[in-house]
Amino acid sequence: MYHVFVDFEMTCWRKYDRVIGEKIQEIIEIGAVKLDENFTLIDTFSVYVKPEFSQLLSKTCTKLTGIRNDVIKDAPSLAEAVVMLEDWLGTEDIKFYSWGKDDKIQLERECTSKGLYNKMPTKYLKWRDFQRIFMKVFGFTRRLGLKAAMEMTGFDFEGQQHRAVDDAMNGARLLMLIKNKDRYKKQRELISEVYNCQKPFTSTVGELIAEKLSAFSYAS
Numbered sequence: 001m002y003h004v005f006v007d008f009e010m011t012c013w014r015k016y017d018r019v020i021g022e023k024i025q026e027i028i029e030i031g032a033v034k035l036d037e038n039f040t041l042i043d044t045f046s047v048y049v050k051p052e053f054s055q056l057l058s059k060t061c062t063k064l065t066g067i068r069n070d071v072i073k074d075a076p077s078l079a080e081a082v083v084m085l086e087d088w089l090g091t092e093d094i095k096f097y098s099w100g101k102d103d104k105i106q107l108e109r110e111c112t113s114k115g116l117y118n119k120m121p122t123k124y125l126k127w128r129d130f131q132r133i134f135m136k137v138f139g140f141t142r143r144l145g146l147k148a149a150m151e152m153t154g155f156d157f158e159g160q161q162h163r164a165v166d167d168a169m170n171g172a173r174l175l176m177l178i179k180n181k182d183r184y185k186k187q188r189e190l191i192s193e194v195y196n197c198q199k200p201f202t203s204t205v206g207e208l209i210a211e212k213l214s215a216f217s218y219a220s
Contacts, residue, residue, distance in 0.1 A: 001037045001092065001093045001094075001095065002034050002035065002036060002037075002042070002089070002090075002092045002093070002094050002095070003034075003035040003036075003037075003039060003094075003095050003097065003175065004032055004033065004034050004035070004089065004094055004095070004096050004097070005032065005033045005035075005096075005097045005098070005130070005168045005169075005171045005172040005175060006030070006031070006032045006096055006097070006098050006103060006127075006168060007030075007031045007032070007098060007099065007103060007164045007165070007167040007168040007171065008027045008029065008030055008031075008103045008106060008107065008164060009027070009028050009029040009031075009065045009067065009162060009163070009164045010025045010026060010027055010028060010106060011024075011025055011026050011028055011051055011054050011057060011058070011061055012025070012058065012060055012061045012064060013058035013060050013061060014058070014060045017058035017059055017060050017061075018056070018058070018059075021051075021053050021054040021055045021056070022053040022054065023054075024053040024054070024113075025106065025110075026049075026051040026052065026053060026054065026078070026110060027049050027051075027078055027081075027106060027107070027110060028048065028049050028050075028051055028057070028061075028065070028067055028072055028075075029046070029047070029048050029049060029065070029067060029163070029164040029165075030045070030046070030047050030049060030081055030085060030164055031044075031045065031046050031163070031164025031165030031166070031167060031168040031169075032044065032045040032046075032085065032088070032165070032168055033045075033165070033168045033169050033171075033172040034088075034089075035172060035175070035176065039175065039176045039179040039180070040176075041172070041176075043088075044165055044168075044169065045084075045085060045088045045165070046164065046165035047075070047076065047081050047084055047085070048067065048071055048072050048075040048076075049072070049075055049076065049077070049078050049081045050072050050073065050074070050075040050076065050077055051072070052077065052078075052114065056069055057069050057072070064162050065162045065163065066160060066162070066163060078110060078111070078114060078116065079114070079116055082111075082116065095126075095128065096126065096127040096128065097127065097128045097130040097171065097172075097175060098127055098128075098129070098130060098171070099130055099131045099146045099167070099171050100129060100131040100132075101129050103127075104127045130171060130174070130175060131143070131144070131146075131149075133178075134149055134174055134178065137178050137184075138152075138153070138188065138191065140152075146161075146167060146170060146171060147161055147170075149174060150170055150173075150174070152191065153174065153177060153187050153191070154187065154190065155170070155173060155174075155177075157170055158170060158173075
């Protein structure tokens, strides 16, 4: 059994951005991190994806992701990238994780629009929303972005934010944290101390830090 944390970067734009083609959101990068049954890092996967509906990435998209038009112009299509991901995953049973639901929704929507949905392996359809799992186990009641979650648990965000493989790796680090009982217990106690929780750590601790959380970004 492998545990695979997945992240996608997608096309995006603002009203004033110059766009050649249709404003239909598409995946432009796939990043994944593979852990074994003991939640130990095995391997990483990264591939850029050439969009079909947009001929040029917007300045907003490039600024956010760091992905340039010259990088994706000769990149594989989504159909080809999915095959590459499938080859990398291998034949083992897989549990997929992503930060929030957006990545799974985007993959299903885009594969449907491009006639790929029926070709998707059934294991792609069963993902775990790790953002929700993380909030539950630490008692947070307000939605946290990945970078904020890293900071709340004492981690520095490694790599470039909104780079798919880096986002996937940081998500995997949080997954490894909560699956390590000793590390998880210590981190949970530390959060309780930092936010002056006078009661035993429970699922209501998020209410105690609501004002402090407002300083962070909640974008997934």
